[in-house]
Structure formats: C-alpha cells, structure tokens
Amino acid sequence: MHTDARRVEAGDNPASTSWPVELKGVSVTYPNGTKALQDVSLRIEPGEMVSIVGLSGSGKSTLIRTINGLVQATDGTVTVGPHEITGLSGRRLREARGHIGMIFQGFNLAERTDVFHNVLVGRFAHSSPFRTLLGLPTKADRELALRALDSVGMLEKVWARANALSGGQKQRVAIARALTQQPSIMLADEPVASLDPPTAHGVMRDLRRIN
Structure with a gap:
C-alpha cells in the first residue's frame, strides 16, 4: 500500500513523495532450503493500493519483507523509489527503510x-542519535x-499506556507510528x-x- 502525496485530508499527516515499487525475477530461498518466492516480477505505481492474497505459507510476508530489506532476495532485484534494496546494506539500507512505513499484524x-x-518511534530514522538516545523529540516531531494520532482517531488516547488499549486501538496506534x-x-x-x-x-x- 502506498501513501499518496497528491491528496491529504484535513488533519492527516502529510506524506513525502510517493515511490514506485518494482520486483524483477525475485526469488527467495531460506537457509533450510525452503523456496518462499520463485521468479516474482511486479510493479506498483505511486499512489496505488494493492493487496497480495494467498494461502497461509504462500510467501505473502516474505514478499512484503523483501521490499524493505528485512528478507534478502537470493535472485533478482527489488527497487523502491530511487533505491535498489537488493544492493543495500548497513547505513544505506537503514536510510532507505526510513522512507518505508511498516505495519505488522502483531502491532x-x-x-x-x-x-x-510509541508513535514517536516513527521519527527515530529521521532524528539525530543524540535526540533519540535522550528522548528529546523536536517540536516538529511532536x-x-x-x-x-488525530488522523486515526486516537488523539484522546495520547497518554494511555499501550497495554490498556484494545486490539483495534493498538493497530491504529501502529498506523499512526508509521505515518509519523x-x-x-x-x-x-x-x-x-x-x-x-x-x-x-x-x-x-x-x-x-x-x-
């Protein structure tokens, strides 16, 4: 799913420029020999919202995780915006991930x-190590x-502890974290x-x- 910089509703968090995603001949084979993906090619345009549907164990999570480099492709290339993810590591990969939001099933x-x-964690990739270490967000980050939080209807819960929230509320906080x-x-x-x-x-x- 892509954010779309062309349209931002009142109260929504402004996004940076949307990026395309392209996979060319991507395969993933895990160390135990399990082939999770085989020769996958696709292109998703900026602003598109795409669902990947399949049976449990069919490689959906692996596909998503190749896009942000959490899983490395064993063959083929993954390109996200200006970055060829399959060619990145270390600091350059962390910088690319700073522009890729991720929402997990487990919050x-x-x-x-x-x-x-919890939501301020979304700014870590864009903050100085000094501010992150001392927990000193900028006014803009706050x-x-x-x-x-306002965009997902959770502003009134801003000072509630995460363990006091329902599952749906936790997922909305996770979305707000990614938007931040x-x-x-x-x-x-x-x-x-x-x-x-x-x-x-x-x-x-x-x-x-x-x-």
Missing part, C-alpha cells in the same frame, strides 16, 4: 509505554505524532488478521482514507 508496540512515545515516519510507501503485513470483523473494516477504512 509491535512497547506495551508499558504511553501512546505518544506535532507530527499528534497529527498522525512520513513514508514514501506503506507496507502492511496482515494488519487486520487478529481483529474482529467490524474493527478490521474500520482499520481498512482508515488505511484507504489515508492513502
């Missing part, structure tokens, strides 16, 4: 930390976090699989509206 929040500081990153693309790995149907529909409506 990945710091459960004993308040919502505000405003980004609050706008992102101001990503050029947004990836979502089964973002509603653990939610009840009404909550899942609400979260997907949020993602469509933001896109």
